[in-house]
Amino acid sequence: MESDRRTSTGSAPAIPRRLQACERCWKRKQKCDRQLPACTTCVEADAQCAPRRVPIGPTTEEGSGLSHAAVPNYVETLKRKRDELDAQFRQQRARRERDESVPGPQLSPNMETTSAVSPGESNQTPSTAPTSFSERSVQAAMGEIGFLSRNAMAEPRDETRGFPQELAMGNMVRAALVISGEDPSQSQDLCNHRRTFVTMMGPATGITKEFATPYVNRFLDHVGVMFLHIDRRKLQGEFDSYFDAHRGQPSHTKAPNSDTAFLEFKVYMAVAIGMLLSPEPGSELLATGLHAAATERLTIILEQGNCVKTLHCLWSLALYSMFSSLGGSTWHLVGLAMKKCISFRLHREPYPDSDISQEELNSRRSIFWALYVLDRTISCVMDRPFSIEDEDILVQLPVYNSTSKTVTEFDFNCHIIMHARLLSSVRSSSSRGRLYHYRNLSHWRDLPKSVKDFVPGDGALSVSIKQLTCRALTQIALLTRGTQPNGGIVRDARAVEHDVVDSCQAYINAAYSYSEQGKLAASFIDGFDLFAAGVLVTCLPSLSSLAGPPRETAIISKCTALLTTIGERFPSLKVLRKLLLALSSVAAQGAYHDPTLDELPEIISDRMQDLIQDFLRKYSVIEYIENMAPGITESSSSAGPSAAESKPTVYVLDTFPPKAIEYAKTLFNIIQPQDEEFKNWRQNARALLVRSSYVTADDIASCPNLVAISKHGVGIDKINQDACAQRGIKILNTPGANARDVAELVVALALSVARGIRSITTRQMLKPVPKETCNGLTLYQKTIGIIGMGNIGRTVAEIFRGGFDANIVAYDAYMPEDVWSHIPHTRAKTVDEVLAQADVLSVHVPLTGETRDMISYEQIRAMKPDAILINAARGGIINEADLTKALSEGYLWGAGLDCHEQEPPSHEKYEALWKNLNVISTPHIGAATSRAQLACATAAVDNLYQYLSRL
CATH class of the missing domain: 1.20.930 (Transcription Elongation Factor S-II; Chain A)
Incomplete structure (x- = not known):
């Protein structure tokens, strides 16, 4: 049967074949059908099909044109070429020595020397042009070395014959697209997410030209101007031609084809990225649908084998992933694109004898530098290695082409590339020092005039x-x-x-x-x-x-x-x-x-x-002590009593957090109420730490040695300030340490009053409460009035502004005009101006003679009838009797009080006020969090130590 098959095939016209694989297939380790004049693989790749340059010995195998024994191995080939070059060198040296022994002709300076003396006969610097035989030998040897280096890393560009499809570019890209941008360490099936969005929203490719135009313009204005390979006029023309061709047609019903796949991919991705650049709500859903439609065309584009188109697609996908957590892993996509650049040899200039046109050369250069900018950006920001080092890059910048960009656009794009190279220099040569790189950056920041005019x-x-x-x-x-x-x-x-x-x-x-x-x-x-x-x-x-x-x-x-x-x-x-x-x-x-x-x-x-x-x-505590109080961190036996005597003695009148006490003991000799020595604190105390205790004028008069009082918290109204001033006693407090905690309580009180939480909870404890009977206020985009623009007032404004998009109206008689420059707000001239506008009024001023009863009956009546009043500052700023009266008359929605004239507040005193279920009262707990307590206590200790150390 075998003979019959041979007989039948022998009747067909014989196809001329080589005895061995062509040079290209052999070096790329691809299967070669050895057809003449060119093998199928080279024809498909549009590459030159040249015969092997390795001699072939005879073979005895029947039906085979080549045997493993017939082809010399690589080591033997290199050895043979080494011997040949060595023999040539010895022959040339012997001939040169003979020539030097014979006097040569004397040449005058005016005589032509280009052809008078051959390279082998000249005693000057040898010419770089080798003999034809040596040139062939060196090229053959370098070809062997190049093959050895490519042997383990060859990546066929067409990915067809003999290439594992698991490593094909299409599969690699799909793998990168399913890595979640929310958490790069986890791989999620984002394809299902995209399909879900497409199913929910419908085919995104059915959008109209009028709808898509603003997004393409945003893409061109924000992204196109940053990269060399984006031709604004060309992309705009492709955008117009796409929608003109599909006008009145349901484009999503057509399957992608090879002729229009790349154009559709570019249009879809430009619109999708423009949507992500838009802050409009819901735009990301539409962008996800367009992204899914574009990825459907990616396989067709990859199969075409056009390097510039392939890299443009990878660039678009990587850029999209930077703005969407559903776009895959930017790091992996950029890495794949740069590896493809190297595979296509875009990081180097083409060979001199290549027939690449200037337009194609510009396209290759532009897409490489666009990916280079992305690679440097991602690597520097995420602290990842570069995909390629600068010393391996030999490609030039594109030549300016007036048909694709203006001069200013081109200069700006080159300026962006210069910045990427500057980042690369900092990463690769950090040992040069800060000033070296800073001067380079200063040169970059000195924008050329064309760039200044463009930006x-x-x-x-x-x-x-x-x-x-x-x-x-x-x-x-x-x-x-x-x-x-x-x-x-x-x-x-x-x-x-x-x-x-x-x-x-x-x-x-x-x-x-x-x-x-x-x-x-x-x-x-x-x-x-x-x-x-x-x-x-x-x-x-x-x-x-x-x-x-x-x-x-x-x-x-x-x-x-x-x-x-x-x-x-x-x-x-x-x-x-x-x-x-x-x-x-x-x-x-x-x-x-x-x-x-x-x-x-x-x-x-x-x-x-x-x-x-x-x-x-x-x-940290240890480092702080070492820096601020060296030598007193811990007493040792060798130090003796002098170590303890060097520490100031401080009396603590209240309970402080244990960690703060431990910290204070590293700086002071601490005496607490449970200690025996504490009973004589008035006679002996030089410094006090207080939290909630009153320090009266009599207390100060009975303390002859007192020089400083450090208060846990901001308010110092419990300390007789006049008596301290007469004696020159320093009062220290801790502003800002608990600002966040107090501000959060203000928000909690405002929300609780607005939604009637106390009323609902109280009723619900007696019987079920139908939700139809519940009513509340919404604080979103309401006006928040703030009296007192200190640390707590500022934090309250930041929370309401950032979380509720609220309008802020603030008043402070002493703060400078620009104290809240980062917070959009209206600076009121008077308290009455705040009262008239506020939906929620929050008071954050100290209790002084000027601020006592600042908010009384008349001020409350001036407020909106559904306004909310919050006091987390000091009791006495709001007249509580007037507040009770105004609430009973229906002048406010409710009030939240963390501070009272009597603390802690009692039922006997506040029964009338608390009868109103829209009043929420807490016993001054604004700073009653573990974080705030420890921070305030530590700050009080630090303030006291710094003051005493300066005396």
Whole structure:
């Protein structure tokens, strides 16, 4: 039967074949059908099909044109070529020695020398052009070496014959797309999510041109101007032609085809990314549908084997994933794209004899540099390795083409690439020092005139420039920590420190202002950049004496508000906001007690973690003692009684948290009420720690040695201030330490009163309460009136503004006009102006002769009939009798009181007020949280120690 088969096939016309695989298939380890004049694989790849350059020996195997024994192995081939080159070298050296022994012709300076002496006969520097035989030998040897290096890493570009399909680009991209952007460590089936959205929303490809036009324009205005390969006019033309071709047709009913797949992919992704850049609600759902439609066309595009189209698709998918947690893993997509660039050899210039047109060459260069910018951005922000090092990149920038971009657009794109290369330089050569990289960055920041004219001062590109500057300074500050300033120029190092913090604040302010205009739709890259800026603003001034005094906390409030917005889209970044708030609390209170900071999240870079740990170490108890009170941390037997005698004695009149007492004992000799010595505190006390006790004029008169009283908390009304002033006794308090805790109670009281929680709870304890009988108020977008613009008032305003989109009206007779520059608000001129506008009035002033009975019957009647009154400041600021009367007459919706004239409040005194079920009363618990108590107590100890140490 075998002979019959041979007979039958022999009658067909014979196809001429080579005896061995062609050079290209052999080097790529692909199957070759050896057809002449070109094999099928080379024809499909549109590549030159050349014969092998390795000699073949005879074979004795029947029916086979080649045997393994007939082909010399690689080591033998290299050895043979080495011997041949060595023999040539010896022959040339012998011939040169013979020529040197014979006097050569004397050449005058005017004689032509180009052809007079051959390279082998000249005694000058040998020519770089080798002989034809040596050239062939070197090329063959390098070909063998190149094959050895590609042997283990060959990636066929067409991915057809002999290539494991599990590693095909289409499968790799699909794998990257199912990695959740919410948590890159977990793989989720996002394809099902996308299908669910498409099923819910319907086919997104059915959108109209009028609907999609604003999103394409947003894509071009925000993204197209940043990358070289985006041709605005070309994309706009493709957008128009797509919708013109599908006008009046249900485009989603047609299956994608090879002729229109790439055009449809570009249009879908441009519109989808434009939707993600839009802050309009619900736009992400439509973008998800378009993204799903685009990925359906990806397989067809990959099969076409066009490198520029393939890389443009990967760039679009990576960019989309930066703005959507349903877009897959940006890191993996960019990595795949860069590996494909290397596979297509886009990181190098084409061979000189290639027939690539200038337009195609520009396209190859542009898409490579676009992916390079993404790679450097992702790697620097997420602290990942680069996909390719700069020393391996030999490709040039594209040549300017007036048909694709204007001169200013082209210059701006090149400026962005220059920034990416600057980041790469900082990462790869951090040992050069901070000033070296800072000078390079200063050169980049000195924008060319064309770029200055192109970037308006208040637009999205201006925010982008500030962000890029902040990112570069962050890398310089983190990667060059610990390096000595070049030349030891301290003044220059100080300027760098100031510039880092100032630039970070400028970026946060610009992003916040842009967000307030409703224009910010941030990516997770923005989240990392904002967090890094907030950390540097918080930590750097405390860690470096060069950076000047610590910055105000207002900028951190803006930063956390932005991180809150970004965290809604990327939940894994919510931890960054929480961490930044904890760090700002440490900086404000001067003590480290928040358990959030005990273990830093893994998504923070190692360098950033080192910076935070250094910052926290400074504020830990042990480090604080070593820095502020060296030598008195602990008494030792060798020190004797002098160690104890060196500590001041402090009497503690109230109960303090145990941890605060332990801390205080490291600084003072502490005497508490349970100690025997405490009974003589009036006669002996030089310093007091108080929490809730009254210190009267008689107490002060009976303390002849008293010099300081440190109060746990803000209010000092329980201490006779006139008696202290007459004696020159210092009163210390802890403003700001419990601001967050008190502000949260204010919000809780306002919500409880607004929804009638006390009334409903009281009725429900007696019998079931039908929900139809319950009624309440909504605080969303209401007007919040705040009297007193200190730490607590500011925090209340931030919470209501950020969480309830409330309008803020504030009054303070003493604070400067710009004290709340980061909070949109109206600064009232009088208290009456606040009363007339407020839906919720919150009072945050100290109790003085001026503020006693500030809110009385007339002021309450001036308020809205459904207004809510909150007092978490001091009892006596609101006239309680007048409040009881006004409530009984129906002048307010209700009141929330955490402070009373009598504390703790009793039923006998407040029975009439409490009869109104829309009054909620608490016994001054604003700071009654474990965090606030410890923070206030520690701050009181610190304040007292610092004051006594200066005496």
